[in-house]
Amino acid sequence: MRATLPVSKDSKHVKLQKRMNKATLSRKELLISAAALGLALSMPKAALAQGAATPRSEITIDDLKVAQKLAGLDFSDDELKEILQDVKDWLTGYETIRKEPITYLVEPPTVFEPLSLRPLAGKRGVSVKVAASKVSHRPVSEDDLAFMPLRDIAHLVKTRAITSSDLTEMYLGRLGRYGDKLLAVITLLPEQARADAKKADEEIATGRYRGPLHGVPTGVKDLFALRGAPTTWGAAPYQDQVFDYDATLVQKLRQAGAVICAKTSMGALAEGDVWFKGMTKNPWNPKEGSSGSSAGSAACVSAGLLPFAIGTETLGSIVSPSNQCRVTGLRPSYGRISRHGAMAVSWTMDKVGIISRCAEDAALVFAAVSGADPLDRSSVDRPFHYSPKVDFAALKIAFLLDLKEDPAKTTKPQTTEALALLQKLGATVHPLSITPAEAGVLTILDVESAAAFDDLTRSDRIHLLKNSSWPETYRAGRFVPGVELLQAYRARTLLMKQFEDELGDFDILVADRVGGHTLAITNLTGHPQVLLPWGVTASGRSRSVSLIGRLYEEDKILSVANALQGATNYHTLRPDLSKV
Numbered sequence: 001m002r003a004t005l006p007v008s009k010d011s012k013h014v015k016l017q018k019r020m021n022k023a024t025l026s027r028k029e030l031l032i033s034a035a036a037l038g039l040a041l042s043m044p045k046a047a048l049a050q051g052a053a054t055p056r057s058e059i060t061i062d063d064l065k066v067a068q069k070l071a072g073l074d075f076s077d078d079e080l081k082e083i084l085q086d087v088k089d090w091l092t093g094y095e096t097i098r099k100e101p102i103t104y105l106v107e108p109p110t111v112f113e114p115l116s117l118r119p120l121a122g123k124r125g126v127s128v129k130v131a132a133s134k135v136s137h138r139p140v141s142e143d144d145l146a147f148m149p150l151r152d153i154a155h156l157v158k159t160r161a162i163t164s165s166d167l168t169e170m171y172l173g174r175l176g177r178y179g180d181k182l183l184a185v186i187t188l189l190p191e192q193a194r195a196d197a198k199k200a201d202e203e204i205a206t207g208r209y210r211g212p213l214h215g216v217p218t219g220v221k222d223l224f225a226l227r228g229a230p231t232t233w234g235a236a237p238y239q240d241q242v243f244d245y246d247a248t249l250v251q252k253l254r255q256a257g258a259v260i261c262a263k264t265s266m267g268a269l270a271e272g273d274v275w276f277k278g279m280t281k282n283p284w285n286p287k288e289g290s291s292g293s294s295a296g297s298a299a300c301v302s303a304g305l306l307p308f309a310i311g312t313e314t315l316g317s318i319v320s321p322s323n324q325c326r327v328t329g330l331r332p333s334y335g336r337i338s339r340h341g342a343m344a345v346s347w348t349m350d351k352v353g354i355i356s357r358c359a360e361d362a363a364l365v366f367a368a369v370s371g372a373d374p375l376d377r378s379s380v381d382r383p384f385h386y387s388p389k390v391d392f393a394a395l396k397i398a399f400l401l402d403l404k405e406d407p408a409k410t411t412k413p414q415t416t417e418a419l420a421l422l423q424k425l426g427a428t429v430h431p432l433s434i435t436p437a438e439a440g441v442l443t444i445l446d447v448e449s450a451a452a453f454d455d456l457t458r459s460d461r462i463h464l465l466k467n468s469s470w471p472e473t474y475r476a477g478r479f480v481p482g483v484e485l486l487q488a489y490r491a492r493t494l495l496m497k498q499f500e501d502e503l504g505d506f507d508i509l510v511a512d513r514v515g516g517h518t519l520a521i522t523n524l525t526g527h528p529q530v531l532l533p534w535g536v537t538a539s540g541r542s543r544s545v546s547l548i549g550r551l552y553e554e555d556k557i558l559s560v561a562n563a564l565q566g567a568t569n570y571h572t573l574r575p576d577l578s579k580v
Helices: 011-022 027-036 045-049 061-070 077-098 142-146 150-158 164-182 190-205 248-255 295-302 319-325 359-369 413-424 439-452 460-464 470-477 482-503 518-525 554-566
Strands: 126-128 185-188 217-221 259-264 285-289 308-313 328-331 351-356 384-386 397-400 429-432 508-512 529-536 542-549
Touching: 061 077, 126 359, 142 164, 150 164, 150 190, 150 359, 164 185, 164 190, 164 217, 164 259, 164 295, 185 295, 190 259, 217 248, 217 295, 248 259, 248 359, 259 295, 295 308, 295 319, 295 351, 308 359, 319 328, 319 529, 319 542, 328 359, 328 554, 351 359, 359 384, 359 529, 359 554, 384 554, 397 413, 413 429, 413 508, 413 529, 413 542, 413 554, 439 470, 439 482, 439 518, 482 518, 508 554, 529 554, 542 554
Parallel strands: 126 384, 217 259, 217 308, 397 429, 397 508
Antiparallel strands: 185 259, 308 351, 328 351, 328 529, 508 542, 529 542
């Protein structure tokens, strides 16, 4: 997640940028610059651990001259003299803020809101219509039950053809057998799961059926607070961390009657697939990682350890492991599911989503956990009405062109196959070019993550974080001037308008695998995406197709995804767990 600031087209700024690029900073200059910026890089560890700042009396005009190189500026000596006292005063301000009890639940007062250029359509509320289940009894084979779609599992539980307790014991057994081998589970929750399953059985027996998640086991990525259980964030500095409350997502799952069996593994502090015990493995090829950072959730669903699981995404952390583990991943629009009680990577980019067997399963779960939450000011209520029926003639579907691609062609076989199938189903598809995002916009992610873990960065505990590039990112984030950060936010506003303009009146954009260069764009703009497994290449590499939707139109992309899965069997394939 390295980012560079874009070069302005203005000739004066180009010269300044070139001057900054050519300038070399000695170690001494770098430390002087850090001091001028209120950084703690030059302090001894003892002072660093206490969050001490460089004494104001040590800041000089020469320090400011070095510091301005990092921002590509060229102020005169007189101009620097004018601001010297301000810079000294800021150091005092930094010290006072660092003494404040700013926990991970404290967010900046600015709330991100995606920009939609077309009005919301459809009636208010949430509804899901699925075809009636044709399953009437429990399968003889454990594997057949474990890999069964949520719709059918829910039907068996509702009709009491299987109890939640029996179902939970089966999944707990599979989690116990394969969870550690895959390094996909951080904390197993057998006692609470059994108690919740027993309660579900009692309620269902008396006619108090809550819906399709009632009595169904699941797992949540280990960045969600769960009262009394470890919430490790996958990172050694936090492996003993326990909260005394439940995240809103956990509350909603329990209100729907779901049985939470496990906290699934995640890359340390939501990066990659390596956590403090090692790398989460891909059930299809245990020699590979599961990809990140919702690695454990994807691996558990892929291996039939859970029927569905919850993940999060900031820049690919749902769609990437879903692609790798050949499962279905839904990253909803920003704000659709509450982030309260979830570890922050980037307050304005984090999205909560679902990893499941198929698109219809994702729709069932999404209906239960989405909606506004007073504890998350960015969360919203928007219509969601899923139906397996699709009027393809009424939909306008585009397919993404590679940046150097011939408009008459598509590059990847799976995209070509998916488009041919869509046309067979009655859709008309058109090529569409999308302008890439400027790299500098992702400065937002670097700085927000650095702010979220500033206390860790300035303490000795940062050295406990192994096999991670986060420390580098957190430290680098300290060198981004505040003005440049706000400029990146403004560039993001332009990006949102540009992407909406280029989508025009298309309802869905079809893209290869995780979405190509639109992955960064849609994570910045907040648009939804569902990824579908699409078999493998000749060399055994996972193939997948993504459907990118308009803001708050998850129902459309899920309905189309369901139609594609109804005409293929890629989502029903199972890995050989004897190789795990």
